[in-house]
Amino acid sequence: MPAALPPELAERRVVRKLREFAPEALLGATEFRGQMALSVAPARLRDLCEFLRRDPELEFDQLVDVTAVDRYPLEPRFEAVYHLRSLRLQHRLRLKAPLRGDNPRIESLTGLWAGADVLEREVYDLFGIRFDGHPNLRRLLMPDDWEGHPLRKDYPVEGYR
Amino acid sequence: MAEPVTPPPVSAETMVLNVGPQHPSTHGVLRLVLELDGETIIRATPDVGFLHTGIEKNAEKLYYSQVIPLTDRIDYLAPLSNNLVYCLAVEKLLGLEPPPRAQWLRVLLTELTRINNHLVWLGTTALEIGAMSVFLYCFREREEILNIFEMCSGQRMMASYFRVGGLALEPPLDFYPRVDKLLKMLPGRFDEYEDLLTENRIWLARTRGVGKMTVQDALDYCITGPNLRACGVPSDLRKEEPYSSYDQFDFVVPTRPEGDTYARYLVRMEEMRQSVRIARQALDGLPEGPVRADAPGIVLPEREKMKAEMEALIYHFKIVTDGFAPPPGEVYVGIESPKGELGCYLVSDGGPRPWRMRWRPPSLLNVQLLSRLLPGHLIADAIAITASVDFVLGEVDR
Numbered sequence: 001m002p003a004a005l006p007p008e009l010a011e012r013r014v015v016r017k018l019r020e021f022a023p024e025a026l027l028g029a030t031e032f033r034g035q036m037a038l039s040v041a042p043a044r045l046r047d048l049c050e051f052l053r054r055d056p057e058l059e060f061d062q063l064v065d066v067t068a069v070d071r072y073p074l075e076p077r078f079e080a081v082y083h084l085r086s087l088r089l090q091h092r093l094r095l096k097a098p099l100r101g102d103n104p105r106i107e108s109l110t111g112l113w114a115g116a117d118v119l120e121r122e123v124y125d126l127f128g129i130r131f132d133g134h135p136n137l138r139r140l141l142m143p144d145d146w147e148g149h150p151l152r153k154d155y156p157v158e159g160y161r
Numbered sequence: 162m163a164e165p166v167t168p169p170p171v172s173a174e175t176m177v178l179n180v181g182p183q184h185p186s187t188h189g190v191l192r193l194v195l196e197l198d199g200e201t202i203i204r205a206t207p208d209v210g211f212l213h214t215g216i217e218k219n220a221e222k223l224y225y226s227q228v229i230p231l232t233d234r235i236d237y238l239a240p241l242s243n244n245l246v247y248c249l250a251v252e253k254l255l256g257l258e259p260p261p262r263a264q265w266l267r268v269l270l271t272e273l274t275r276i277n278n279h280l281v282w283l284g285t286t287a288l289e290i291g292a293m294s295v296f297l298y299c300f301r302e303r304e305e306i307l308n309i310f311e312m313c314s315g316q317r318m319m320a321s322y323f324r325v326g327g328l329a330l331e332p333p334l335d336f337y338p339r340v341d342k343l344l345k346m347l348p349g350r351f352d353e354y355e356d357l358l359t360e361n362r363i364w365l366a367r368t369r370g371v372g373k374m375t376v377q378d379a380l381d382y383c384i385t386g387p388n389l390r391a392c393g394v395p396s397d398l399r400k401e402e403p404y405s406s407y408d409q410f411d412f413v414v415p416t417r418p419e420g421d422t423y424a425r426y427l428v429r430m431e432e433m434r435q436s437v438r439i440a441r442q443a444l445d446g447l448p449e450g451p452v453r454a455d456a457p458g459i460v461l462p463e464r465e466k467m468k469a470e471m472e473a474l475i476y477h478f479k480i481v482t483d484g485f486a487p488p489p490g491e492v493y494v495g496i497e498s499p500k501g502e503l504g505c506y507l508v509s510d511g512g513p514r515p516w517r518m519r520w521r522p523p524s525l526l527n528v529q530l531l532s533r534l535l536p537g538h539l540i541a542d543a544i545a546i547t548a549s550v551d552f553v554l555g556e557v558d559r
Contacts, residue, residue, distance in 0.1 A: 062385075064504060115381060
């Protein structure tokens with residue numbers, strides 16, 4: 001059952017094409033200050049990104065950023081956030097995948113962009129979100145024996161003493 | 162603290178060489194684990210995080226305006242670019258537009274920042290390849306740029322000069338002739354550097370054909386900025402997504418098709434000349450008017466007003482004690498920083514502090530590119546390539 005979207009966003013080319021490609025994967029769309037964000041099913045993220053990258057009318061060939069937001073104490077607690085851009089068409093897109101707090105995991109994009117490697121490692125390090133299929137999912141910034149994930153909202157700013 | 166992880170060797174015939182974290186060629190605290198077959202690198206693994214200071218976490222407990230000094234310390238060679246992207250992101254969140262004079266002064270100062278960054282890049286890269294004197298010349302010119310930053314902000318490096326809605330204050334009057342003098346001097350100095358390097362046989366031997374990459378590599382490794390333009394792609398956010406009135410300036414985006422260390426050098430040299438051109442246009446055509454937006458409750462009122470008007474005093478007190486609260490929402494702003502696309506992703510929950518601030522660091526991705534560029538090269542070339550991609554460890558680790 002495809003999600004109901006605001007009519008002015010449902011008409012956009014990228015939304016139309018994504019709905020044709022995978023109607024059930026698109027969970028919602030919002031726009032704020034002229035920037036559109038699509039909410040997508042975590043299980044389909046890699047498929048969608050591959051489609052967005054290959055499709056000749058969309059051509060999202062630049063992975064600009066991978067990050068996450070902790071919505072604690074709401075559930076689903078995490079959002080994995082992806083920023084894409086097209087080098088030739090010069091348009092941008094934000095994808096957000098809601099993840100549950102008890103076992104946050106999502107597919108890795110390292111097979112599509114080698115640069116996703118460090119970006120995903122940083123998200124794993126600071127949020128504790130696991131990326132399935134990542135070849136080398138180790139901490140990036142914190143020491144390897146660190147306990148906890150500092151950017152989570154239940155982690156105190158001063159750290160644990 | 163546990164021992165850092167060293168990746169297991171590919172075979173028993175190879176040797177693992179640890180470069181850094183304290184090594185002059187790493188420009189800070191970067192650890193490079195090189196696996197060698199004889200003197201040839203067969204695998205390179207950058208290890209980062211030694212300078213992690215939790216700036217993104219710290220930003221979550223500060224008011225929006227209190228975050229600005231933190232941003233300087235991320236990429237400490239281009240502090241005003243950091244100020245700019247953060248202020249643009251907050252302004253976008255608020256739907257606020259700074260006045261034209263502030264936008265032009267921001268352009269002028271961020272272009273000086275670009276020259277500052279590229280001068281340090283050129284000096285240190287040349288130093289590592291063995292051209293000691295270029296380093297001294299570059300730092301001589303950089304000193305004057307830092308003096309100009311000090312004139313307007315009071316700080317040489319950590320300027321924190323931009324504010325949400327404009328600038329901290331109008332630059333002093335002798336700022337303009339001094340910038341004018343600098344812009345007249347710089348092109349001749351760039352010629353001097355090029356005389357020393359561009360056709361120098363040693364320089365050519367050390368850089369040409371070294372560390373080659375293709376457009377496909379750049380896309381795979383999320384590379385932007387001068388490194389991408391050195392592969393022949395004329396991608397520049399100042400042209401493609403103009404911010405801060407860059408659309409009113411006339412400049413060329415330099416590219417080179419080769420994708421090697423020499424191309425990265427030539428692109429940055431030309432960029433500095435273009436930056437002088439942009440800064441000249443900004444200085445000559447600077448619009449009149451205020452340098453702060455008229456937005457009570459967000460932008461601090463003028464000092465004189467506070468002495469005469471009750472409301473101004475109240476707003477000042479409110480902004481300082483309670484901050485200001487943008488509407489709930491999220492924005493991403495990317496600008497063309499000297500190292501590539503610098504992005505700031507802000508999530509607001511409607512409160513006076515950012516719910517989440519994410520810094521998209523071009524330096525981190527430039528470092529990661531080393532694992533692609535170094536294999537197949539000699540150790541001596543590794544030093545040249547590492548220097549040529551341009552990164553700052555403060556931004557890599559944040």
